[in-house]
Amino acid sequence: MTAMTTTAHRRKRCIVLIGCIAMIAGATPGIDGAALAGCLTLPEQGEAVVAAIEDGRTLRLQDGREIRLAGIEIDPSRQAAAKATLASLARERRVTLRGDDDAPDRYGRQPAFVFAEAGTQSLQLRLLDAGEALVGLGIADGDCRAELLAAEATARVAQRGLWADPAALKNAGNPGDIMSRVGRFTVIEGRILSVRGTGGTIYLNFGRRWTRDFAVTISRRILGSFEAAGIAPKSLEKKRIRVRGWVERRSGPQIRIREVGQIEMPGAR
Known part of the structure; x- marks a missing residue:
């Protein structure tokens, strides 16, 4: 397999990464504007x-x-x-x-x-x-x-x-509402206030009250997939993101990241 073929194959098979999705006239365009298959x-x-x-x-x-x-x-x-x-x-x-x-x-x-x-x-x-x-x-x-x-x-x-329900897209700044979704797959949007690392986990915090506010967690074991995407979790600080996954109850409501594609930049659409 040639280097060019390998690169194209990896591009095709990779998980969609932050900021690489767009929508034009109902079609899904590629980087060059052509519709994806x-x-x-x-x-x-x-x-x-x-x-x-x-x-x-x-x-x-x-x-x-x-x-x-x-x-x-x-x-x-x-x-x-x-x-x-x-x-x-x-x-x-x-x-x-x-x-x-x-x-x-x-x-x-x-x-x-x-x-x-x-x-x-x-x-x-x-x-x-x-x-x-x-x-x-x-x-x-x-x-x-x-x-x-x-x-x-x-x-x-x-x-x-x-x-049709405006509350279907959950607000990361409303942890009480998110807590009602524990155990359910949910899409949440908000601005990351801070990024902190503790032990084997990186926390994307959406509030100052770490024991109550919503947070997204990333295991250091999957940081390789973020590095492959050219993304440093710390670079997400102060950014507005959309995250999807199952809501868990820890000290406050959390979503655990299993793959890079769970995180999107709404402004990239």
């Missing part, structure tokens, strides 16, 4: 017919397999609406499964990006565009993640689905 370029895992919709992101196929829509999260408050939307898109339809890994999860469900009736938009993309889902974690393909984030942003601006 998105999730459609992921390896194909086969075709099947959908027999039933189990929940807002789970399909049961006629061959008995359960398919979990990869790369998205459904808020419990939107479960019924997401299930109805998914049923309208996929029930009794022939679908194509795509993804890097078809190994089932611990519950026996196969994660995949799913395309109905030879469509070019994944079911994930359509749920996000309807405002019935949030972009999740574990999306290794940069173009795919950028496409999904653009669809989520479109729904947020249009106030569709869950985004």
Whole structure:
């Protein structure tokens, strides 16, 4: 493999990093302005017919397999609406499964990006565009993640689905409201007041009361991924960011960073 091919491959497969996402006229552009291919370029895992919709992101196929829509999260408050939307898109339809890994999860469900009736938009993309889902974690393909984030942003601006509620995007300065989201996947926006390191953890603090205010934590064990992205956590101080993940209860509400793509710069869109 040539050096040029290797560089292009790494660029394609990397996690979307802070500030590299944009949205123009509903398309997801690349660095040179050309539209990215998105999730459609992921390896194909086969075709099947959908027999039933189990929940807002789970399909049961006629061959008995359960398919979990990869790369998205459904808020419990939107479960019924997401299930109805998914049923309208996929029930009794022939679908194509795509993804890097078809190994089932611990519950026996196969994660995949799913395309109905030879469509070019994944079911994930359509749920996000309807405002019935949030972009999740574990999306290794940069173009795919950028496409999904653009669809989520479109729904947020249009106030569709869950985004019809102004409180859907949580304010980092309101720790009490965030605390009500413990155990739930949440998108939070705010300005980082300070960046501090203690032991093996780096804290992005959004308030002065460290025992009560919201914070984002980064393990020093994953700093290599930040360095590969050319990002020093200290450089985020005083910056406004958007972060997504599961809210945990520590001394105050926290989100633990597992991958660089959990952090976005809203102004980069």
